[in-house]
Amino acid sequence: MPFTEETLDFMALNRVMDSREWFHQHHDEYERLVVAPLAELVEAVAPGMLKIDPSLVIVPRVGKSISRIWRDTRRGPGLPIYRDVMWFTLLRGKYLGYPSFWFEFSPRSLRWGCGWYQTEPETVAAARELILAGDSDWRAALAAFEAQRVFTLEDNRLKRTRYPDAPENLRAWLDQKSFCLIHEEKKLDALYSDSLPRRLVRDYRRIAPVYDFFLKALARSRLGE
Secondary structure, three states: OOOOHHHHHHHHHHHHHOOHHHHHHOHHHHHHHHHHHHHHHHHHHHHHHHHHOOOOEOOOOEOOOEOOOEOOHHHOOOOOOEOOOEEEEEEOOOOOOOOEEEEEEOOOOEEEEEEOOOOOHHHHHHHHHHHHOOOHHHHHHHHHHHHOOOOEEOOOEOOOOOOOOOOHHHHHHHOEOOOEEEEEEOOOHHHHOOOHHHHHHHHHHHOHHHHHHHHHHHHHHHHOO
């Protein structure tokens, strides 16, 4: 079942109502309009993503590869109970520090990318070491990144550079506190397109060398543990 405008309408209304009672009364709509099409999208991208990394764990269920629409209120009792954002995350294992491929949608935008929500400092340090050493996987990652025009590097840079003598294209990476490549679209047309799975896999494939570099930096950081 494809996404429709009803999907986003439900997500927006559920966020406005922000009521467990209302959500449970409309749970069938949530499953039909939100979860089912998102699960289909995960299933559709799975074969292509496993070619990028056969070790990805892809389980098209809520709480696995698919996000929950409700928040953990223990982390912020004053926050709304429900979000109007849903996403999938594909990575080798949760809570193990791995980078991921992800896709997110809301009534405001579509976003997809690769990397971490928050990179561990040890992994950032290892990535900097590889960059400064001119590592071959880093060179392949940089070449792939600079050859494409889909993703940008999320701006998590230090306020003051530690590498003033480095070329700007390297300094943009060396000064990062966390690594994530992001593409964002305010127009939502792609959400309703049958070509969305193919487009996502194609875009993720463009930056596969960056993902490989992220994995190498993570592995290097763990050698020092």
